[in-house]
Amino acid sequence: MSKKTSATAEKKGEPSVKDAGHGRAPVNASLSREAKIELYRQMVRIRRFEERSLRAYQAGKKIGGFLHLYIGQEAVAVGCCSLMGKDDHVITAYRDHGHAIAVGMDTKPLMAELYGKATGCSKGKGGSMHYFDPSRNFWGGHGIVGGQVPLGVGLAYGIKYKGLKGAAMTFMGDGAVNQGAVHESYNLAALWQLPVVFVIENNGYSMGTSQERSSAGDLAKRAEGYHMAWGVCDGHDLYEVRATMDKFLRAAREESKPAIVEIRTYRYRGHSVADPDNTYRTRTEIEEYRRTKDPIQVFQEKLVAEGVLDEAAVEKIDTEARTEADVSIDFSEASPFPTVEDIQKDVYWEADNPSERKSQGRLFFD
Amino acid sequence: MPVITYREAIRHALAEELQRDANVVVLGEEVAQFNGAYKVTEGLLEKFGPKRIVDTPISEAGFIGMGLGASMLGIRPVMELMFWSFYSVAFDQILNNAANVRYMSGGQINCPIVIRGPANGGTNVGATHSHTPENVLANHPGVKVIVPSTPYDAKGLLKSAIRDNDPVFYLENTILYGDKGEVPEAEYLIPLGLADVKRTGTDLTIVTYGRCVIHSLKAAEILEKEHDVSVEIVDLRCIRPLDIDTVLASVAKTHRVLIVEEQKPFASVGSQLAFMIQREAFDELDAPIHRLATVDAPAIYSPPVETEQLPNPQRIIKAAIEALA
Known part of the structure; x- marks a missing residue:
């Protein structure tokens, strides 16, 4: 993968920033040792959480439906979400476990949600694809490819309407870029100069179809058609993700400028647990990425070289992450399922707030 | 009691709620500069300015979804569909996002959005422009659906809809826009769900x-x-x-x-x-x-x-x- 970093609409396709050693970018150089360790820890926590969830799914049959694992992509969510200020917002698609942990959600209710338990972050009503935490400016967790993208533009609209200096990071996969709603969103964002950064997490495959077989042209460069800034960066290097996103997030917050950023990444697992992953790519390809570009390994090596981490610290973080994942399993196992009576709660605001109900008549039907 | 048209009743409801709540914003195709395809929003741009009355491109999935996203942050968008018939191109936003997001988030989110516009046949515009989707919409738990028949009802119900904390779909009728009826000058609300x-x-x-x-x-x-x-x-x-x-x-x-x-x-x-x-x-x-x-x-x-x-x-x-x- 190339080290192209960014370009703007004005400089047609020309990278405007050369790779200058992303660790030295101000947004990274200013990080404390503790902050760097915390970023590393988040990636490890995401990985161990997901590996544990997969075991529960496969061996324990404790989890139903789909499970779209983020393993291999951790530096994207952690890098992007680590840049969030108080008026920044995040929305993503169904591969959402990494973002949820990266915005600070507790892993116990996240695992419990996979288990369909009442203690889940969405009370067992959303499942893997539908994690939400508005208190952390995290707006899901959406199941329809590209369907969340107009909502992300709406978050940006709300930020701008309220006169806040924030940005709406709107994540999508490379499979989403050909959906009509995504292009409508690009147009609205550019037309009204809304503070949204569209993040295409390009893991190379839209389900089981490669980028080459599904998308014409360059993904982020489509921004030029809307006179929007755009950039491309590698997603296995957390420093690079942060250095690239910082620039676009600042432009969104401070100048209300939208942008599209393609972050090139890779997933080690199938599209979901239902994907046997034996038709569209080779084992060699997966192993090659894992060996040379694993985001956790890459960052670990950087931090070891910087003297921030040593072998003992790496070991300790990993052990703690495994323990945390196990604790989330124990919590989920011990939690109750929602009841049949719970099915009709959380449907209407008014039904959930009966003392404030203004309407009359039947809201539910037999 | 003043006699006004169904169209004016809707416009008055919009104006009163725009005046009352700074979070109310009207968006849709040609609602501002053009004064509304059916002149429902006539004069609102002049009175409330371009931040509150916003022309959108012909992009229903985009702008309906955008309104929903904004509503999650507490904005109260009143989105005009030039025809409710165009709901089909925004179906995912209306039915997956508006109807489901509260549920899927375990009750953490509510979407105080109104989507309004005409939904009727009888104007010789053919099958694409004559849909009456109230049954399709009402089939989705989480949403509310209003179909007013008179100027009095149109005003009182729309004001309640705009103040409602759930997504409300408000279906008008182009043939009724010119119908006249008595509407009091004093403020009134009609609760949803009252026949x-x-x-x-x-x-x-x-x-x-x-x-x-x-x-x-x-x-x-x-x-x-x-x-x-x-x-x-x-x-x-x-x-x-x-x-x-x-x-x-x-x-x-x-x-x-x-x-x-x-x-x-x-x-x-x-x-x-x-x-x-x-x-x-x-x-x-x-x-x-x-x-x-x-x-x-x-x-x-x-x-x-x-x-x-x-x-x-x-x-x-x-x-x-x-x-x-």
Whole structure:
């Protein structure tokens, strides 16, 4: 993968920033040792959480439906979400476990949600694809490819309407870029100069179809058609993700400028647990990425070289992450399922707030 | 009491709520500079400025979704669909996002959005522009659906809709925009889910809503004069929440029911009503429930024939006589 970093609409396709050693970018150089360790820890926590969830799914049959694992992509969510200020917002698609942990959600209710338990972050009503935490400016967790993208533009609209200096990071996969709603969103964002950064997490495959077989042209460069800034960066290097996103997030917050950023990444697992992953790519390809570009390994090596981490610290973080994942399993196992009576709660605001109900008549039907 | 049009009643409701709450914003195709495709929003741009009254591109999935996203942050967007028929291109946003996001988040989110616009046949614009999706919309738990028939109802219901914390879909009618009626100057609200008996009678209950209320009132006059039949007309006003109690009370009085709706018959609002009436008032019925709906085909263009495809006073009279047989 190339080290192209960014370009703007004005400089047609020309990278405007050369790779200058992303660790030295101000947004990274200013990080404390503790902050760097915390970023590393988040990636490890995401990985161990997901590996544990997969075991529960496969061996324990404790989890139903789909499970779209983020393993291999951790530096994207952690890098992007680590840049969030108080008026920044995040929305993503169904591969959402990494973002949820990266915005600070507790892993116990996240695992419990996979288990369909009442203690889940969405009370067992959303499942893997539908994690939400508005208190952390995290707006899901959406199941329809590209369907969340107009909502992300709406978050940006709300930020701008309220006169806040924030940005709406709107994540999508490379499979989403050909959906009509995504292009409508690009147009609205550019037309009204809304503070949204569209993040295409390009893991190379839209389900089981490669980028080459599904998308014409360059993904982020489509921004030029809307006179929007755009950039491309590698997603296995957390420093690079942060250095690239910082620039676009600042432009969104401070100048209300939208942008599209393609972050090139890779997933080690199938599209979901239902994907046997034996038709569209080779084992060699997966192993090659894992060996040379694993985001956790890459960052670990950087931090070891910087003297921030040593072998003992790496070991300790990993052990703690495994323990945390196990604790989330124990919590989920011990939690109750929602009841049949719970099915009709959380449907209407008014039904959930009966003392404030203004309407009359039947809201539910037999 | 001032007499104003249905169109003006909607406009007044918008203006009052824009004035009352700085978070209310009106967005849609040609709502601002052009003054609205049907002039509902005429003058609002001048009064409230371009931040509050916003022209959108022809991009329903994009701007409806955008309004929903903004509503999650507490903005109260009132989105105009030039025709409700265009809901089909924003279907994912309306039904997956508006209807489901509260549920999927375990009640953490609510979307105080209103989507409004006309939804009716009868204007010879063919099948693509003549959809009446109130049954499709109301099929989705989480949303509310209003179909007002008079200027008074249009204003009072829209004001309640804008203040509602759930997504509300408000279906108007281009043919009613010019209809006049008394509307008080003083502020009033009509709660969602409260039906209105538009005419009292003893022999037959017509359950209806929207423009079919107007048709039914005309039919009832003729039925009274020429057939000596006393018809009671229950205007639902709101499809969801549904005021079934007012319907059942009327059935208990007349013991015969005709449902009149500008819907395709299969799985329509009337289908749901018929189920509920038979289930909850079986012993009150002296005859099977009758229904008059749109003739089951895509909306025909041919102007004189389209009139016959839809419910109209003559068809209602015929159906009422059959229901009384």
